[in-house]
Amino acid sequence: MNLQQKMNVNAKPALNNLKTEVANELGLSNYDQADKGNMTARQNGYVGGYMTKKLVEMAEQQLAGK
Structure with a gap:
């Protein structure tokens, strides 16, 4: 199992x-x-769209050091 597969399994x-x-x-x-x-x-699109929005917000906070 390579690193990419391990990351996917954990995520x-x-x-x-x-x-x-x-x-x-x-x-x-x-x-x-x-x-x-x-x-x-x-309905399905809203879930995916909001997930993406939240993931981007989380990444921005992490990059900002919060």
Whole structure:
């Protein structure tokens, strides 16, 4: 297993938790167990978009030394 694969394995649970938190904030309860095929593209897109926004904010704070 190379370094990239190890990083992905370690990051996956944290990203799944972030996805669940974002979905809950958007009012999509039980998102991790929901049938995504029955959700609108907008609902699924909001989760991904807000995850990206939060990850960028976290990176900016880290780069700023906070």
